[in-house]
Amino acid sequence: MKLLKINDALFDQIESLYNRVWNQSIDERLRKHYTYDGFRGVALLSKTDRLKGFAYGYTSLPGQYYHGLLAKELAPNEYEHWLTDCFEVVELAVDPDFRRQGHAKTLMTELLDEVERKTAILTTQTDNHSARSLYESMGWVIVKERFYPGVPDKPYVIMGKN
Template sequence: MSTFRLRVLSDPAEVAVATPALARVYRVAFAGAGEGDDEVRRFVDEQLPRHAERDGFRLVVVEDGDEAVALGYGYTGERGQWSSDWVAGLAPARLVETWVGGHFELVELAVDPARQREGLGARVHDLLLEGLPHERALLTTYREDGPAPRLYQQLGWQPLADLTETTTLYGLDLRPRR
């Protein structure tokens, strides 16, 4: 039976060291969604280093021996960031007023397909949100039914608005957990 180690990283230098292992998880987890070399390169060279510098950044990595097998991360979402402004431009105004800005933005959750359905996604999620000072959390995921929307709904997230034909905004009220 495998013994997993969960680590929380919040220092950009630590994230940089872990990036090759994180890139492997990202690659295998999103290959099924059609992501390839270009997307992995963007994740490694642009997305992750930029996000690691943001306030409230927190990344959870699951290691099985020397190998990373799951990851999740987020940061404090604020207006002026591309993703928050994108959501604010598409969601109803009353939702934006309540939810967008000062929230925890859950950006990625990914589990190596060889280790899916073992509860790792839920464990990463729970540790990522544990003790957060934010009142609310937001994420966007697939509008179509599938593993990710099912996981989020099972863990208490509520669909707030369909943003595009393929993307739904989900929210989680963190106040009862504090």
């Protein structure tokens, strides 16, 4: 097993895995996010260099799309606490063949290990119980239970970590 920093040589494998997991493309978004301030990404490869999973994020700043969505959902004191010096976890995906082996926890731990921000924030679907359980076991707290970043009938939860 190899843990690497995400680089452009891994983009095709990340695209393929993301498409299998979420049935959509991440390529354009990843290439854009890769240029953001504070971008940090990790990938976990098998002994045969098969991508087991990846996670990435960046410094959350005013003017970014998701930062703006989150800002609208938070009271001024919540914004001050959670978003003014924040690392935004954008994606975490593990190949279904490699789930329930601790890889998501490894990826999240490594992703946040050297982040020099006061807080980290992420969102996940309210009904994604395995993700929520993982994050809660790692010390994440619920910042807001119902958040609708896109489709009105697909609620998300905003979670934060100091």
